[in-house]
Amino acid sequence: MADQNPSPEQLTQVDYRPSGRGWLDPHVEFRKGTYCYSALPKNLIALGLPNPREWQPFDQDWKLPPDWKEIILAGMKERLDRYRSFRLFMDICVRCGACADKCHFYLGSGDPKNMPVLRAELIRSVYRRYFTTAGRLFGSAVGARDLTEDVLKEWFYYFYQCTECRRCSVFCPYGIDTAEITMIGRELLTLVGCNINWVLEPVANCFRTGNHLGIQPHGFKDSIEFAVDELEEITGVRVDASINRKGAEVLFVMPSADYFGTPHYYTLLGYLALFHEIGLDYSLTAYASDGGNFGLFTSHEMVKRLNAKVYAEARRLGVKWILGGECGHMWRVLHQYMDTMNGPADFLEVPVSPVTRTRFDHAASTRMVHICEFTADLIRHGRLNLDQSRNDHWNVTFHDSCNPSRAMGLMEEPRYIIRNTCRAFHDMPENTIREQTFCCGSGSGLGTDENLEMRLRGGFPRANAVRYVRDKHGVNVLACICAIDKATLPPLLEYWAPGVDCAGVHEFVGNALVMKGERERTTDLRGEPLAAPKEKLAHA
């Protein structure tokens, strides 16, 4: 793959002038590097989804069911009646274009159909044709289009070229949220069996084993035990990490990448060290072994199907409340969907930190707390002994992940933790962080290798800001609280901003945390030597 990649010089030759052809023409060229492969039939079968078959996007014949058009239109009707967001967003866009250059895919590709307004028009044009009088009467003269196979292919291409990051909705004067439209668009495609494998295989795995990677309970246990051993090697402290233990006070749920991916893994070491040090009475779970939820990238129904296990497991184990690890889209689900879909959580208690006795009233109903909220509270109460110098080899910037920032508002907690565990911290420019943060370009299940060119293009706005703080402040690590970020930012940074690593926030916590009975640390959680005292940075 690598040798075929375009060079950065090629990728940044972006022409923002749209071509002469009007956008009503649905023709799409499935060019290698810019789309994802289709879902394997076994995954659709495992989930009971319609129209499992062998096919690929570049095929002429997509082997759609004979009545595919009726299915899509009935599906649209149903969703127009169920989602005020969808109906309203179909009706009120004025095409002012303020969203256009807010999309990382548009900025990086110049493809006009990546302007959020046009992404929505792809479906809105069909809405006009079949659901409005003007569209029925005047057709293409008023921007209405017949639903054809070409239109469906175009939907597939562009709804899997949107990471549901919601940046455009921050700038839209009516709050039109393209994520909402893409989610509905993907639901409609799912009705006729047009899914991508990078989403659906994790979903199928998650449904069966509890996690996206398909790790079975004994494998889960192995991974955790391995982490416990490794942490002991680094710190000299043996921590206890029980799994599926009934009667624990807290259930801890994390994205599966934390115990299987790098650099996620160092974040896991950080959690384990922290929980041990504060004596948290918690249990991990091999059943709800993934808080991540690729259902979010498939359909609302699939979100609910995958998310159900979290409350079910909390109930079975009889815990008091739930704590959640670092993950972006997982927290979109936990914050905005879980309670509505699978609640009420009346069998749990309002979360109270056993260490500081802080009552997390902001989670009074859902009864699930983000690890950054939990840790920030510990630090604020002076309950952690932190040696910042152990992170002196890091010069940190923080990447707000799309969902925690724009669907949750979790912005200060991670920064507070970083400032208390590291001495060198520099934010990126204002219009690229917090609610205006740029997506990694690989979110919503698009982080696959065959889609690399599009990922690099979509990731450029983020990488550009990283490069800026790298050159200006000497930043050498990008901290984030999202499992997809941790998986996809390293190659992105290597391409656009070499010399900058990627790390979870709790990796810094694990590095800085002075544990009772620990041996003197010579390495960080990555096993890399700590900065010698004389080289320590002078930032205070």
Add this chain to the structure above:
Amino acid sequence: MNALSSLVAVLILAGIAWAGGALAPLRPAFALAVPAIAVAIFLVGVATRVVGWARTPVPFRIPTTCGQQRSLPWIKAAWIESPWTRAGVVARMALEVLLFRSLFRNTRGAITTEPVAHGHDAHGDGEDGRPGAARLVYGEQKWLWLAALAFHWSFLFVLLRHLRFFLEPTPAWVGVLAAIDGFFQVGAPVVYATDLALLAALGYLFVRRVSDPQVRYISLFQDYFALYLLIGLVVSGVLMRYFVRPDIVAIKQLTLGLVTFAPVVPSQVSPLFFVHLFLLSALVAYFPFSKLMHMAGVFLSPTRNLANSNRMRRHVNPWNYPVKVHTYEEWEDEFRDKMKAAGLPVERA
């Protein structure tokens, strides 16, 4: 193409109106029936649309958070940009509706390879041989916000000023509005600031739509159509106020007759007035079927009018239905032997 065809459409409408005003037998229809029908369409149409939206459920609480959430007491939360109280939501909506808060954020961004003008080329100096000089640059872009704000507020002002045609006697506050509007006392008759602002704002919105390649590309027939209707409306009004003074007394007879359901068709009114009235009627009748419905829709937008109180208070989905899940029992059944071998606790031995 869209820009031209919609112009032709509006010109045809204006021509029809001129004919209607010039030809005596048609005049009653254009003076009374058309406006009455238009208003009826507007009222029924807007109500139908709004009720249609309002009856559609909001299954999930999906605010777009544009600031720090309310979590720990010592972290300063953004009570307006990420509101968790009703007051916060009202404030957020007020900023959105009255001041176009979100549009105010607007910036312009593009990849460029142009050299940096002043010294500190912090990025893109190609230090490591790549990635060359390309970088993303942003610029302030407040004109759209300014024009939109100028247009909407001026339109409201002008609308209120027109109440003097519909109320007898004219309420004092309408006179006060007019006095404020004409504060600068330019020319005779006094030039209203809002008239100038309307012309300038509509001019900007039109020029932007045809000259910005991206915006031109996304523009549909109906985008130009609404603009031309508004421009026609404003231009005909301005012409009457400042250049071809029509018989105001006769017009007020007509307008008062309309609102008091005692129709009068004056004989001596310039056809230009009929153009003004007809374009307004067209705009009003077109309104419920068009993107202009954003006026009502913005209030219902779920990403803006919902509180970020998701974990504090449960949101209920009226159509939440049971789904097929993979239960713990099914899961343990599949993996029980492996779990026992690994020493993991099981429910059923």
